[in-house]
Amino acid sequence: MAQARTSTVAVVGAGAVGATLAYALLMQGAAHRVVLYDVNRAKVEAEALDLAHGIQFMPPAQIVGSDDIEACRDADVVVITAGAKQKPGQSRLDLAASTVGLMRTLVPQLTAVAPDAVYLMVTNPVDIVTHAALTISGLPPQRLFGSGTVLDTSRLRYLIARKTGVAASNVHAYVVGEHGDSELVLWSSAMIGAVPLLDWSSTHAPLLDETAREDIAAEVVTAAYRIIEGKGATNYAIALAAVRIIQAVLRAENRILSVSTLLSDYVGISDVCLSVPTVVGANGAQEQLLPPLTRAEQAGLRDSAESIRAVARQLGL
Incomplete structure (x- = not known):
């Protein structure tokens, strides 16, 4: 059986899902180091600080919050929760197009700093986003997949x-x-x-x-x-x-x-x-x-x- 990986997880997106995921990773002791990345610096630093203040009540770990993509460097697992926000009256297809557009910018930046990571796509519509990320990244399907069902x-x-x-x-x-x-x-x-x-x-x-x-x-x-x-x-x-x-x-x-x-x-x-x-x-x-x-x-x-x-x-x- 393959050897277990080390445990640095980068969570991309500090919204409701990303922040809750960081919390759950820490509470379950799933990763020794959790990186929370978001372009909103004030939000991501505040989320990380709030989590850090509870570290003594969790299994030993480190939490990092940053708006610098370099924080994700050499992560073992990268989880993408970030996506375009749905606007009033916007169709599901339009939302998918906006999110895929975001992936065209985000995914190459992530694979540049974490080329050996396993990538988990959580952003909806997850099946479309996973397909798009595979096409954009060129990664093998084994290493980039979606949370699915x-x-x-x-x-x-x-x-x-x-x-x-x-x-x-x-x-x-x-x-x-x-x-x-x-x-x-x-x-x-x-x-x-x-x-x-x-x-x-x-x-x-x-x-x-x-x-x-x-x-x-x-x-x-x-x-x-x-x-x-x-x-x-x-x-x-x-x-x-x-x-x-x-x-x-x-x-x-x-x-x-x-x-x-x-x-x-x-x-x-x-x-x-x-x-x-x-x-x-x-x-x-x-x-x-x-x-x-x-x-x-x-x-x-x-x-x-x-x-x-x-x-x-x-x-x-």
Whole structure:
């Protein structure tokens, strides 16, 4: 097994997600050194100072806040949370175009100072941003990938656990495809402990019949909208999801996570970034796994890929 990496993580963007991610990294002792980078000097220095004042209550670590890209030099993992801000009336496509434009400036600056890092893209729309960053950077897909549906999968497992009364850690199920409206749940391969999820309703109370599964899937898709409507942004769960991905890299865990990677002839899908179960370890996104898929699931995954590809095509990717 590959050796574990050292632990310097650069978080790009000191907004709600970036600052929360820095906090989560420090609280979990995931990195010995966390660099928070943002072009807003006052904001990034204040966030870092606030975190530094709590260092004695966390595992030993160093926090650095800077508006100088040099602070990211030789980072082992670079996480990009920065993105264009959505303007009133701006479409999702326009927002994607603005964010991709930002990546054309930001990514070359980062790869110049951290050429050997593993890059994790968190900025939305994450599948498009990941594809753009790969094209801009020229990095191999193993070393640059997106957080994808790791958060959506966590939401799914939480909802199944709540419905069945078992621990979320004993629910094994994945959301795949776009991190967005066209994502889908792989119900056919889902397990609760050692029991296939589709058999659960025949061996227990009718908790996970087709209607219940449809409701759960719909709630997973709409969860972000509900949170954004109430508080303006999602930040806690995505930060924790990103920490889990980062730990898989730094600790060479070879953990299976539904990250967004560039596919090549995956059930006939190529040249698009979307999420499938993937082994994540010291070298990044190492191997895409192919669980048994029903015809409907294969069709849903292809439809999701085409949804992403249509946007990428309009952006010239």
